[in-house]
Amino acid sequence: MNILFAIEYRGNAGNTHAISNYIKVGAELGHNIAFYGPSQPQVVDGWYLPPEMQTARFSTDLKAFDRIIYLFESKLHHLKRLNEVGMLGTFPRARRCILDADGRFNPYIVVDGYDRSHRDEAELAEWVDYYEALADRVIKPTIAPADDPRVTAIPFFGFNPDEVLDPAKAPPKKYDILHVGHNWYRWKDVSGELLPAFEQIRDQVGEIAFLGLWWDGVPDWAHAMGLEPAYRVDTEAFRRLRIRVEPPVPYTDVIWAMSQARINIFTQRPFLAHVQHLTLRYFEEFCADTIPLLMLKDDLAEAVYGPAGRELTLPGRAAEKILDALKRPDHYRQVVEDARRYMLTHHSFRHRVEELVTALSD
Amino acid sequence: MRILLVTYVDPWVRSVATVHKWVAAGRALGHDVAVYGDPNPELPGIKFTTDLAGVDLALFVIQVVSDFPEMPRLVRVLDGIPRERRVVVDLWGHFNDTIRLEHDFNHLEKLDGHLGWEWEEAIAAVSDTILQPTLAPQRPGVGSFLFHGYDPGAVTKPYETAADAAAAWRDSRRSYGVMYVGNNWQRWAQVRRFMEQYGPARSEIGKTCLVGWDWGARPEWAVKQGIAGIDTDPALLAELGVEVRPAVRFDEVKALLGEARFAPVFHRPLFRHMGYVTIRTFETFEADALPVLMLPRDFVSAIYGPAALALVPGDDVAAHMKDALRRPEPYWQAVLQTRAHLARHHSFARRFEEIAALVKDRGRGGR
Numbered sequence: 001m002n003i004l005f006a007i008e009y010r011g012n013a014g015n016t017h018a019i020s021n022y023i024k025v026g027a028e029l030g031h032n033i034a035f036y037g038p039s040q041p042q043v044v045d046g047w048y049l050p051p052e053m054q055t056a057r058f059s060t061d062l063k064a065f066d067r068i069i070y071l072f073e074s075k076l077h078h079l080k081r082l083n084e085v086g087m088l089g090t091f092p093r094a095r096r097c098i099l100d101a102d103g104r105f106n107p108y109i110v111v112d113g114y115d116r117s118h119r120d121e122a123e124l125a126e127w128v129d130y131y132e133a134l135a136d137r138v139i140k141p142t143i144a145p146a147d148d149p150r151v152t153a154i155p156f157f158g159f160n161p162d163e164v165l166d167p168a169k170a171p172p173k174k175y176d177i178l179h180v181g182h183n184w185y186r187w188k189d190v191s192g193e194l195l196p197a198f199e200q201i202r203d204q205v206g207e208i209a210f211l212g213l214w215w216d217g218v219p220d221w222a223h224a225m226g227l228e229p230a231y232r233v234d235t236e237a238f239r240r241l242r243i244r245v246e247p248p249v250p251y252t253d254v255i256w257a258m259s260q261a262r263i264n265i266f267t268q269r270p271f272l273a274h275v276q277h278l279t280l281r282y283f284e285e286f287c288a289d290t291i292p293l294l295m296l297k298d299d300l301a302e303a304v305y306g307p308a309g310r311e312l313t314l315p316g317r318a319a320e321k322i323l324d325a326l327k328r329p330d331h332y333r334q335v336v337e338d339a340r341r342y343m344l345t346h347h348s349f350r351h352r353v354e355e356l357v358t359a360l361s362d
Numbered sequence: 363m364r365i366l367l368v369t370y371v372d373p374w375v376r377s378v379a380t381v382h383k384w385v386a387a388g389r390a391l392g393h394d395v396a397v398y399g400d401p402n403p404e405l406p407g408i409k410f411t412t413d414l415a416g417v418d419l420a421l422f423v424i425q426v427v428s429d430f431p432e433m434p435r436l437v438r439v440l441d442g443i444p445r446e447r448r449v450v451v452d453l454w455g456h457f458n459d460t461i462r463l464e465h466d467f468n469h470l471e472k473l474d475g476h477l478g479w480e481w482e483e484a485i486a487a488v489s490d491t492i493l494q495p496t497l498a499p500q501r502p503g504v505g506s507f508l509f510h511g512y513d514p515g516a517v518t519k520p521y522e523t524a525a526d527a528a529a530a531w532r533d534s535r536r537s538y539g540v541m542y543v544g545n546n547w548q549r550w551a552q553v554r555r556f557m558e559q560y561g562p563a564r565s566e567i568g569k570t571c572l573v574g575w576d577w578g579a580r581p582e583w584a585v586k587q588g589i590a591g592i593d594t595d596p597a598l599l600a601e602l603g604v605e606v607r608p609a610v611r612f613d614e615v616k617a618l619l620g621e622a623r624f625a626p627v628f629h630r631p632l633f634r635h636m637g638y639v640t641i642r643t644f645e646t647f648e649a650d651a652l653p654v655l656m657l658p659r660d661f662v663s664a665i666y667g668p669a670a671l672a673l674v675p676g677d678d679v680a681a682h683m684k685d686a687l688r689r690p691e692p693y694w695q696a697v698l699q700t701r702a703h704l705a706r707h708h709s710f711a712r713r714f715e716e717i718a719a720l721v722k723d724r725g726r727g728g729r
Binding site: 060062076077080081082083084085086087088089090093129130132133134 | 427428430432433434436437438440441445475476479480481483484486487488
């Protein structure tokens with residue numbers, strides 16, 4: 001099958017990185033998969049692309065493809081107008097589909113009282129109107145069953161064992177606990193679960209750090225935009241608990257950066273967790289030389305990582321789990337290996353490509 | 363026929379006057395012509411619709427990127443009207459190799475963010491039938507369709523005889539000798555040459571007025587982007603006594619032209635090169651002013667008919683206009699003959715016949 005992805009190409013973003021895996025694995029399976037657009041340089045927006053993305057295929061030859069997938073994240077209008085015309089005139093409706101990466105094809109939902117699917121009902125209407133005009137089929141990257149005849153649910157993101165960092169090549173462990181990711185609708189998890197746990201065990205663990213944007217305070221412009229809840233943080237609590245805040249790392253360095261810590265804590269935006277959308281980070285966490293501990297519900301963790309996933313969840317027992325992981329690293333390394341084996345069996349990009357091709361063949 | 367015009371209409375620029383003519387002439391001829399989109403209160407004379415049912419022909423009238431509708435309207439019109447009922451009228455010559463003439467161009471990424479291949483691919487994706495407003499499209503497979511036209515019913519003062527026209531013109535009191543209405547886009551070199559040549563006749567005929575955007579100063583955005591097609595020279599204009607007035611709506615153009623004795627017609631270099639017509643090619647002959655055709659003679663002959671050659675000045679613009687002032691009748695005779703030629707060959711009724719023939723021909727497998 002010949003599949004063209006129309007996305008907002010960003011060299012340092014997870015969706016772009018995931019599709020580069022589809023391109024590589026798809027070629028091994030005899031499929032022609034590419035990003036729409038002219039070839040990109042090796043450096044995009046100042047970030048060096050990872051090696052596999054330097055060989056990612058780009059194409060503007062629309063006629064060389066028989067399916068197009070429009071991947072939407074936070075923006076609807078990300079394509080240049082003439083490119084849109086070319087695509088729509090070339091691919092009939094039956095050969096277009098949408099990948100709803102940010103869960104916009106859902107009802108208006110408010111989760112935990114502060115995170116939401118859309119700004120308001122009007123924005124929801126705009127997204128639905130756009131999607132319905134563009135295609136009959138929407139792919140959701142979720143393990144939850146499809147709740148709408150127009151929706152095809154496939155996990156979409158996958159595990160690439162080639163990215164697992166060899167412990168012999170990992171950096172020295174400078175942190176006991178690390179959280180890598182921006183402060184974007186994370187405060188409920190952090191304030192409700194993690195900080196109370198850190199309070200209990202702070203004297204029993206070494207360095208704790210959060211890498212990413214907006215952990216050092218709510219940006220000035222967020223209030224005016226009504227986004228204060230998305231960036232909420234308590235800098236005084238961070239200071240009191242001796243939590244270091246460090247700048248974000250380039251996408252290409254995420255696995256290496258996570259490998260600087262004995263434990264990495266994975267959080268997900270509440271809305272995406274609620275609709276059970278996967279992201280590439282679900283799988284990257286297990287590529288680092290670390291013990292991932294997960295702010296996920298047990299059932300979701302097991303569904304993604306197999307039975308081992310249950311042993312890595314934090315909600316309701318964060319302090320106990322962190323101390324246990326620090327005390328028994330060999331045991332947890334074995335748990336992580338079990339999870340990796342499960343992902344290799346169930347979530348390899350070979351699986352993902354086959355699922356996608358099957359879905360598009362329907 | 364039910365005809366849908368897919369384009370962006372703006373009362374201040376581009377082909378809005380022609381679109382009005384299509385709607386009105388269509389109604390008079392028993393066709394239903396509408397522009398795709400929501401009603402625009404500034405343009406009550408245009409019927410707008412988003413109803414795609416029963417459309418016989420969608421004319422994508424393309425000049426700038428925004429003539430293609432935004433999503434999701436874009437996908438609705440492309441999915442809602444089958445390809446064989448769509449036609450692209452490429453008014454600015456985008457469906458060609460990239461052309462550079464003086465400062466003019468048909469593709470310029472820094473202006474609209476798109477490269478030549480993107481224009482070509484988009485246009486080809488919409489339809490197999492691509493038409494350009496010239497008698498001689500450059501590319502094989504591209505059809506000739508002028509789109510713009512002449513409306514004999516819209517002539518401000520439809521004189522029966524040249525003598526009447528000349529007498530009325532000579533005896534009228536006019537504020538200006540020359541009036542050019544058009545935004546400053548790629549025509550400065552021609553306008554400047556004209557003004558300089560007109561100089562010796564100014565005291566006798568009257569001052570010149572330029573009406574449109576950016577004649578008074580080169581806009582900042584053009585300076586920043588290094589786009590040279592919007593040049594002007596305020597000091598020179600002041601020295602030549604040229605009055606500069608802001609842009610006007612499309613429905614004020616003809617009345618303004620009638621405030622002067624002469625109305626020059628300029629085509630930007632790209633259009634001169636490709637032999638393209640514009641709204642002003644025809645509209646100037648509806649105004650109560652003597653057209654001065656600053657256009658190639660072979661183009662004038664082909665579009666306006668041989669009589670119009672009398673309205674093309676030779677090398678001496680001032681002498682041409684002074685002669686017209688002294689003995690206006692032959693010039694008005696040329697105007698009346700040209701109006702008759704335009705009414706026969708370039709009326710909107712004729713345009714409807716041409717487009718209907720094209721649709722019929724395509725139905726038989728032609729292009």
